[in-house]
């Protein structure tokens with residue numbers, strides 16, 4: 001797998017659980033719990049003696065799962081991890097020896113950085129994805145926002161102190177590629193084999209990551225007259241009329257279509273943090289994107305699209 005493919009998966013999945021496992025016999029079940037929760041990737045840290053064997057077992061049982069190694073603090077450990085099947089290497093700090101070993105062997109590597117100087121070191125090695133660790137202690141999203149100025153080309157995998165509550169802040173940050181953390185795979189959950197709980201925490205994290213929120217309801221009317229008629233009625237409720245070319249908005253929450261648009265009855269517009277990521281999330285739930293409805297912003301990112309599948313006669317519209 002090349003860097004581009006790997007980073008695409010990181011971005012789309014958006015969450016990389018940071019695992020510290022003490023008993024390699026539990027590795028397969030843990031992997032399954034994460035996959036069932038919609039997160040088919042993990043960073044297994046060399047903080048425990050079982051890491052190497054756990055990586056081997058996870059990758060053998062679930063070859064489609066993206067398993068990498070974390071807390072790789074030297075080149076010898078990187079080699080061990082790769083021999084066990086790790087597809088990427090993560091380290092808490094920036095060790096040139098580890099980075100050089102990985103680059104030499106064509107293994108994707110994401111070293112940790114905490115300062116602009118370390119980011120520059122990463123850039124000198126041609127690395128565009130770096131781990132921002134320990135994220136919360138370093139200033140969290142505020143620090144990331146400040147780093148986006150001078151280092152616009154760098155994307156971060158952020159870990160350290162992130163949980164389901166502050167996750168949305170990171171999900172909104174444009175220079176965060178993926179969010180890592182141990183909150184859904186805590187040691188005691190693994191120890192007590194609470195696989196359902198781990199699956200539930202993974203699912204909860206994936207939902208939180210999207211930030212899906214209903215922003216307006218589009219109602220299909222026969223024609224412009226019918227839309228105006230409906231607008232006068234909604235105005236009686238105190239809603240403000242905003243006349244547009246193809247529709248009339250009532251406040252910002254109801255869109256009256258001047259001709260039938262997508263959906264038998266209309267559409268439901270949902271805002272999300274990152275449309276590309278949410279398309280991936282919805283695909284896993286059986287939705288497909290209606291390609292001819294995709295519109296891009298100046299940066300080439302999707303700003304709106306519709307899904308092919310309707311819910312209750314309403315088309316699903318994603319907006320940023």
Ligand code: 3PG
Pocket residue numbers: 018045070071092133159160161162180181182183
């Ligand atoms: C890491 O190695 O990335 C961190 O230890 C994960 O941080 P967390 O345990 O605070 O999620």
